[in-house]
Amino acid sequence: MIDICKLSKKNKILDLIFKNLLGIKIQEITKEVYHLGNIDLEIEDFFFYDYKKEYPITKWGGQEIKEHYQSNHNLQKNYKLTKAKKKLENYLNFKIKKEILKIDFPGNFKIKNLWFTIQKKDEGCSLHNHPKSILSGVYYQKIESNKGGEINIFRNNQTIKHNPKKNDLLIFSSNIYHSVETYYGDSDRISLAWDAIYSF
Numbered sequence: 001m002i003d004i005c006k007l008s009k010k011n012k013i014l015d016l017i018f019k020n021l022l023g024i025k026i027q028e029i030t031k032e033v034y035h036l037g038n039i040d041l042e043i044e045d046f047f048f049y050d051y052k053k054e055y056p057i058t059k060w061g062g063q064e065i066k067e068h069y070q071s072n073h074n075l076q077k078n079y080k081l082t083k084a085k086k087k088l089e090n091y092l093n094f095k096i097k098k099e100i101l102k103i104d105f106p107g108n109f110k111i112k113n114l115w116f117t118i119q120k121k122d123e124g125c126s127l128h129n130h131p132k133s134i135l136s137g138v139y140y141q142k143i144e145s146n147k148g149g150e151i152n153i154f155r156n157n158q159t160i161k162h163n164p165k166k167n168d169l170l171i172f173s174s175n176i177y178h179s180v181e182t183y184y185g186d187s188d189r190i191s192l193a194w195d196a197i198y199s200f
């Protein structure tokens with residue numbers, strides 16, 4: 001994959017080539033996005049628990065880090081998630097690209113990193129963003145409604161608080177800061193997160 005946006009920032013000549021020869025306007029790709037949708041990625045819950053059993057401690061969390069469990073960020077390479085990854089990319093390229101960004105030029109959004117989190121009762125996630133990608137998102141596999149675990153999206157001077165439901169899909173610009181409030185459900189809160197770049 002060639003990350004067009006990263007190359008354009010590093011090389012002005014490539015930026016001119018993308019813009020003048022290919023008609024790719026980087027400012028359109030990188031403008032702020034916030035979208036709430038709903039999709040069924042058809043992933044069985046046991047996938048997440050089997051993975052956690054095989055990798056109880058990861059680079060991003062586990063038994064030694066109490067905030068929540070977080071898988072490795074390379075699940076875009078996991079064959080068991082091939083169908084889910086394809087569904088996400090299709091959603092980005094046939095809905096977000098065309099309807100929200102209104103872009104009709106070469107290239108597509110590609111999932112760069114894919115991972116999941118499991119939050120138990122009294123766990124949350126601190127404020128952060130994802131500066132090395134263009135779009136980020138989260139899909140809610142499993143969650144008890146109205147039991148906390150709201151995601152806060154800090155967009156300009158506005159805070160968007162979303163109380164997620166099963167199969168909700170949030171998509172937002174990667175540079176937007178966000179956090180997750182404490183979850184109070186008795187069953188696990190499982191979400192699948194991802195970062196996307198724009199590529200040929």
